Amino acid sequence: MAGRQRHRLLLENAEQLVLVCGRREPYLRRDGANRLCLLRAASLVVGLDGCIKAVGQADVIRNEFSEASFERIIDCSGKCVLPGLVDAHTHPVWAGDRVHEFAMKLAGASYMEIHQAGGGIHFTVEHTRKATEDELLATLRQRLGRMLRAGSTLVECKSGYGLDLDTELKMLRAIERARRSTDIGISSTYCGAHAVPKGKTATEATDDIINNHLPKLKELKLSGEIHVNNIDVFCEKGVFDLESTRRILQAGKDIGLQINFHGDELHPMKSAELGAELGARAISHLEEVSDEGIVAMARAKCAAVLLPATAYMLRLKQPQARKMLEEGVIVALGSDFNPNAYCFSMPMVMHLACVNMKMSMNEALAAATINAAYALGKSDTHGSLEVGKQGDLLIINSSRWEHLIYQFGGHEALINYVIVKGKVIYENERCEAMSSY
Ligand SMILES: N=CN[C@@H](CCC(=O)O)C(=O)O
């Protein structure tokens, strides 16, 4: 019996309570990702510390907590409860509108043609360098708000539109201020090797990062001024080659950052093989990964962060999600929100992963929860509804959770509540009363 204790939240009698997993699995792969843990007619309790205290059948929880009191009780009859979604790859700090490039791409220009002509990342760098930290913070907060309302409660956020030390630090400071002042969880990534800055060779840029950027980051990390979790490089033909990528990632690892980088997107680079060798936590994109790279990633437990919105918008070859899943790779998902791929919505990303990458809905949800949390090194606290984990939750106004994926773009009406650490952060006024279909 839980006694007369006070708790933060009781979610009562959900039609479906999707735990995702229930045995503290750090990730789900192969069949595990296809067999999610789910309870019917179930309830969940979040304590005053923001962590989950109990999950189980509604009548059992009712009995156990009959004398307890709650700051808030939500009747979830006819609704589904899921873990907050985890977005394992975003670039949300930038200035300068690139809608004109979307028109160029629709007219036939490729991503690299625009980049090499000085647009793309270079365009965003120019505008981001001119923006103040407060301006960057203001747009970042708006974007994080939109992610949250689309169901993401933990997001990875990259720098990478400064390339010079001052602007990279300005971006990381904006991320740090957002982390301290918003409800959404943030994993922060230094991505100073997102492009080779104009006027420098790739080798000069690599040396600058290793000799100047990383030592400064180490100092700021130690003083507690900025918390950076991951290091990223855009390993691509015409950007950073395999050798420069190796040098930067190793130097980042040496100062305690998790390796989490862009690889094998537009050309086969052997990024997957390199990531496996360096002990990378995750590699993103992987449209052009080799068969050997897939095997190496599975063996090294290096997560594949697939980005269906980008593959869709750039009309790239789809990454081989099925092959990765069959080989035992830990498959995660990210929105890749950036000025080139303007998508905030993990429900839409899951839908694209199912339709274009042939993932099942269970696999897509595992990829957008526990596996995305693993890709950020946070699956001990996030990504499933298990006792002891953070109480980050979604309530959707439907009696079957799959509607979150099935209704393409429908999340705006489906997501009823977004909850972080047991506190309702977003209550959707527009959530329509819906039947189960
Ligand atoms: N591919 C490299 N980086 C981003 C695009 C960044 C941009 O074009 O601004 C991506 O992941 O898609």
Ligand SMILES: [Zn+2]
């Ligand atoms: Zn990216």
